[in-house]
Amino acid sequence: xxxxxxxxxxxxxxxxxxxxxxxxxxxxxxxxxxxxxxxxxxxxxxxxxxxxxxxxxxxxxxxxxxxxxxxxxxxxxxxxxxxxxxxxxxxxxxxxxxxxxxxxxxxxxxxxxxxxxxxxxxxxxxxxxxxxxxxxxxxxxxxxxxxxxxxxxxxxxxxxxxxxxxxxxxxxxxxxxxxxxxxxxxxxxxxxxxxxxxxxxxxxxxxxxxxxxxxxxxxxxxxxxxxxxxxxxxxxxxxxxxxxxxxxxxxxxxxxxxxxxxxxxxxxxxxxxxxxxxxxxxxxxxxxxxxxxxxxxxxxxxxxxxxxxxxxxxxxxxxxxxxxxxxxxxxxxxxxxxxxxxxxxxxxxxxxxxxxxxxxxxxxxxxxxxxxxxxxxxxxxxxxxxxxxxxxxxxxxxxxxxxxxxxxxxxxxxxxxxxxxxxxxxxxxxxxxxxxxxxxxxxxxxxxxxxxxxxxxxxxxxxxxxxxxxxxxxxxxxxxxxxxxxxxxxxxxxxxxxxxxxxxxxxxxxxxxxxxxxxxxxxxxxx
Numbered sequence: 001x002x003x004x005x006x007x008x009x010x011x012x013x014x015x016x017x018x019x020x021x022x023x024x025x026x027x028x029x030x031x032x033x034x035x036x037x038x039x040x041x042x043x044x045x046x047x048x049x050x051x052x053x054x055x056x057x058x059x060x061x062x063x064x065x066x067x068x069x070x071x072x073x074x075x076x077x078x079x080x081x082x083x084x085x086x087x088x089x090x091x092x093x094x095x096x097x098x099x100x101x102x103x104x105x106x107x108x109x110x111x112x113x114x115x116x117x118x119x120x121x122x123x124x125x126x127x128x129x130x131x132x133x134x135x136x137x138x139x140x141x142x143x144x145x146x147x148x149x150x151x152x153x154x155x156x157x158x159x160x161x162x163x164x165x166x167x168x169x170x171x172x173x174x175x176x177x178x179x180x181x182x183x184x185x186x187x188x189x190x191x192x193x194x195x196x197x198x199x200x201x202x203x204x205x206x207x208x209x210x211x212x213x214x215x216x217x218x219x220x221x222x223x224x225x226x227x228x229x230x231x232x233x234x235x236x237x238x239x240x241x242x243x244x245x246x247x248x249x250x251x252x253x254x255x256x257x258x259x260x261x262x263x264x265x266x267x268x269x270x271x272x273x274x275x276x277x278x279x280x281x282x283x284x285x286x287x288x289x290x291x292x293x294x295x296x297x298x299x300x301x302x303x304x305x306x307x308x309x310x311x312x313x314x315x316x317x318x319x320x321x322x323x324x325x326x327x328x329x330x331x332x333x334x335x336x337x338x339x340x341x342x343x344x345x346x347x348x349x350x351x352x353x354x355x356x357x358x359x360x361x362x363x364x365x366x367x368x369x370x371x372x373x374x375x376x377x378x379x380x381x382x383x384x385x386x387x388x389x390x391x392x393x394x395x396x397x398x399x400x401x402x403x404x405x406x407x408x409x410x411x412x413x414x415x416x417x418x419x420x421x422x423x424x425x426x427x428x429x430x431x432x433x434x435x436x437x438x439x440x441x442x443x444x445x446x447x448x449x450x451x452x453x454x455x456x457x458x459x460x461x462x463x464x465x466x467x468x469x470x471x472x473x474x475x476x477x478x479x480x481x482x483x484x485x486x487x488x489x490x491x492x493x494x495x496x497x498x499x500x501x502x503x504x505x506x507x508x509x510x511x512x513x514x515x516x517x518x519x520x521x522x523x524x525x526x527x
Contacts, residue, residue, distance in 0.1 A: 153412075156410050172492070172495055173436050175457050183495055184496040187501035189511075215299045219300045223307070233312045238293060238316070243290075259326065265328045281363070313374050319395070323361075339385055343393075376416065386422065392428070417429055423439065430456045439461040457494060482518055491522040
């Protein structure tokens with residue numbers, strides 16, 4: 001076991017390392033190390049254990065990494081299949097002190113002492129060269145000189161500086177490789193349970209809804225939980241009904257009664273009178289009506305860079321049925337039957353409204369990505385307010401169209417869906433192209449994986465009641481219940497989250513205990 005660890009350390013040094021972890025996550029990826037080891041072994045390249053190279057954080061100079069130099073060594077060894085003494089690179093500092101090109105690298109390497117043996121298979125050697133050249137071509141560095149494999153960058157944005165150093169969430173969601181620990185964040189991680197949020201809100205003198213119109217407030221509230229907790233993602237501080245507001249529907253939050261729409265739509269004629277024409281619901285509409293959200297996204301990304309917190313930013317939206325429910329019913333507490341009544345009494349108008357909302361949701365989420373969001377979350381928050389038959393007839397086509405269009409535009413941007421209170425739909429949702437299906441507290445963990453059938457990852461479903469001290473909960477009970485979650489769902493292709501959002505009574509100490517337990521216990525399981 002010790003020999004294997006030493007070999008991995010040697011390979012890590014020889015191949016140039018995987019970069020440093022920032023304070024919020026790991027950059028050293030064990031799966032990458034194993035892949036490189038397999039590559040060497042499959043092409044009969046042995047390796048030794050030189051001193052591990054260290055990254056010079058102060059250097060912003062883009063230079064050829066130590067891995068490129070070593071890989072070039074393989075290329076120059078035209079008749080070589082094994083190396084008894086690969087070159088030792090003491091640090092990236094020595095490399096970056098004088099920018100190198102392949103000509104100078106060649107001279108340096110040719111003077112190295114390399115033991116060679118004649119290759120019995122020129123074709124095998126040529127294949128080795130091709131693989132290594134492909135690696136050289138696709139590996140770049142970010143603004144700190146950290147190696148970034150181009151394959152990990154999303155197709156819509158190949159700038160390595162925009163890719164988070166802690167990408168656990170992205171990797172877990174896409175499921176293209178294993179993670180070294182289970183990532184975590186929490187629904188409503190910003191807001192009422194944080195004392196700093198209450199203090200800031202009082203300082204501004206603005207209500208929750210008012211703050212959403214001020215990008216500086218949105219950025220501050222988004223940053224608060226990621227300063228306090230070692231979570232693996234930030235989520236845009238916003239509300240599910242901003243799209244309704246953009247469509248001229250007044251939204252209020254008087255306090256103690258949840259979100260209210262004081263003047264809901266009363267019928268098809270009212271809908272046509274009050275809502276914009278369908279043909280106007282395009283990118284310009286979103287820029288005009290929701291441009292402040294995009295400004296907030298950019299400001300959050302800027303603030304994250306300033307504070308050296310390099311984790312994904314999640315953008316989100318309510319799903320069409322949830323928006324319709326509020327726009328025609330006015331409240332989640334009263335008149336809960338009106339949404340279903342609309343579907344039956346105004347079927348054509350309901351489908352038209354859902355189609356309009358779907359169009360806006362797609363454009364709204366697209367623009368969040370274009371302005372800096374790394375991941376997307378779709379909330380069908382009112383799934384419990386629609387019957388199964390109607391869900392499949394009215395809500396599901398919208399969810400399918402959203403997944404199809406967003407994944408077509410942004411195949412490498414993880415897309416997560418949460419149909420709260422409608423877990424009966426999880427199997428079908430897993431077939432639509434979403435990367436992650438969120439499970440609420442009603443879902444049986446023992447069968448959750450079977451339901452999605454390996455088509456998607458899972459997110460959820462920890463009970464937020466476990467984070468309330470008044471319920472008799474402690475850091476010890478939190479750790480035990482986190483272990484139960486991880487053992488039941490498995491640590492891979494999982495985003496540890498809640499079954500519903502934080503309500504405001506949770507203890508920050510216990511929330512922190514949850515985050516730390518997810519990381520610690522998943523690392524133990526993964527090994």
